[in-house]
Amino acid sequence: MSTILFNEIVFGPVKSRRLGVSLGVNLLPRFGKWCNFDCIYCECGFNKDGKEDKKLPTIDEVWEALADKLKNHDQKIGRIDNITFSGNGEPTLHPNFAEIISIALDLRDKFTKEAKVSVLTNGSRIGIKDVADALMKVDNAIIKIDSAIESSVRIIDRPQFDYSIENIINNLIPFKGRFVLQTMFLKGSFGGEYFDNTTDEEVNAWYEVIKKTEPREIMMYTIDRETPVQGLEKVTTEQMNRIAAPLVEAGFKITISG
Numbered sequence: 001m002s003t004i005l006f007n008e009i010v011f012g013p014v015k016s017r018r019l020g021v022s023l024g025v026n027l028l029p030r031f032g033k034w035c036n037f038d039c040i041y042c043e044c045g046f047n048k049d050g051k052e053d054k055k056l057p058t059i060d061e062v063w064e065a066l067a068d069k070l071k072n073h074d075q076k077i078g079r080i081d082n083i084t085f086s087g088n089g090e091p092t093l094h095p096n097f098a099e100i101i102s103i104a105l106d107l108r109d110k111f112t113k114e115a116k117v118s119v120l121t122n123g124s125r126i127g128i129k130d131v132a133d134a135l136m137k138v139d140n141a142i143i144k145i146d147s148a149i150e151s152s153v154r155i156i157d158r159p160q161f162d163y164s165i166e167n168i169i170n171n172l173i174p175f176k177g178r179f180v181l182q183t184m185f186l187k188g189s190f191g192g193e194y195f196d197n198t199t200d201e202e203v204n205a206w207y208e209v210i211k212k213t214e215p216r217e218i219m220m221y222t223i224d225r226e227t228p229v230q231g232l233e234k235v236t237t238e239q240m241n242r243i244a245a246p247l248v249e250a251g252f253k254i255t256i257s258g
């Protein structure tokens with residue numbers, strides 16, 4: 001089983017398929033994973049594999065680590081396209097997420113004006129006011145919806161709380177036209193259940209969510225690295241292009257990473 005953990009608060013920069021040269025910020029434990037989903041494709045592994053370390057970085061530690069990387073970044077690490085909150089789990093679970101976002105925006109303005117601040121989130125906490133306000137301030141609130149059918153979400157993303165797609169859509173309404181939707185396309189089976197989020201039923205339900213929430217951009221991608229569950233199948237770029245075609249025609253901005 002693969003497990004890639006980010007052992008630093010600020011890591012990289014890494015060359016990302018979707019975000020260019022990306023400096024990562026990990027607000028989760030450095031030697032363990034913490035998420036309220038438990039996706040079968042998570043590159044950090046399953047939640048149960050990250051139990052031991054529960055220590056979150058403090059606001060001061062994040063400030064110091066980010067300021068240190070950004071100061072003179074031209075000489076030390078070169079140009080940065082994105083300061084990206086991702087890391088070992090769900091960044092919005094950090095109790096000081098909103099304050100830390102403000103700090104990151106200030107440091108960005110001071111040291112690397114051209115870089116964007118992006119947050120990769122599973123969207124579970126966008127109904128919480130300070131989290132939503134913080135996500136509204138960043139350049140790219142990248143919010144995951146892998147399926148608009150709850151039974152599939154339970155297999156693919158395995159939310160560890162009472163998940164409801166209806167709640168997610170309602171919470172997305174204030175973000176209409178302002179967020180980036182991110183969807184992982186894949187097929188396979190887990191726990192004896194087969195799933196495929198490229199079927200007509202899946203894609204039509206996904207189109208409906210897009211119609212209601214009008215993302216500013218849609219990032220479609222598929223498996224690129226080893227996953228904790230063996231035997232998951234990638235979806236081809238051609239297939240994602242076919243799924244994207246009506247949305248492209250309707251004027252949506254789409255990026256596809258195969």
Ligand code: SF4
Nearest residue numbers: 035037039042089122
């Ligand atoms: S939401 Fe992200 S961090 Fe959480 S389990 Fe899924 S892929 Fe991993």
